Amino acid sequence: EDQVTQSPEALRLQEGESSSLNCSYTVSGLRGLFWYRQDPGKGPEFLFTLYSAGEEKEKERLKATLTKKESFLHITAPKPEDSATYLCAVRMNTGFQKLVFGTGTRLLVSP
């Protein structure tokens, strides 16, 4: 069964305390892995798309990496405004438009 699992479910950090969020997947062929940020009461905001193992992308304090079985979202020296739920989604090779989402990691960064 195609599955996307995110861990941890929730993470609390002090401002400046770097950490990583995990997204592991078991899908029949990967056509892209997506990271989104979602603030309470709002729609997901696109962050990154990764396509192949070894690929990395960066945006400000965020860096996404991809292996054959998982992706990591590294947060370097986070600030309180980085507090949000981070969603991972995988587009599979079968079913053109099927995008399987994880349940997200809730990140809280305290001052």
Add this chain to the structure above:
Amino acid sequence: NAGVTQTPKFQVLKTGQSMTLQCAQDMNHNSMYWYRQDPGMGLRLIYYSASEGTTDKGEVPNGYNVSRLNKREFSLRLESAAPSQTSVYFCASSEVRATGETQYFGPGTRLLVL
């Protein structure tokens, strides 16, 4: 650019009532989607439209219908609402560039079915 807009923002329905959720995008994207988001579950695809004039079922299409009115607009209709359809509904559109695919989501419609 307004991006992806959705109306209404909130709605309360009684079981059996019908309603249409509206979505529009001003980015000239071909592909549009409807998702629902429920607590403890990932976003799930209801219907999608790869281009104007085409629509296809997603993961959870039962109880819903869609219309791709034109390239900009993609509506979702609940013909006879049920409590199980209480959820937050998101519309999205996507484009593919040389750097990869990007999906843009609307702000969501919060629906409560009593």
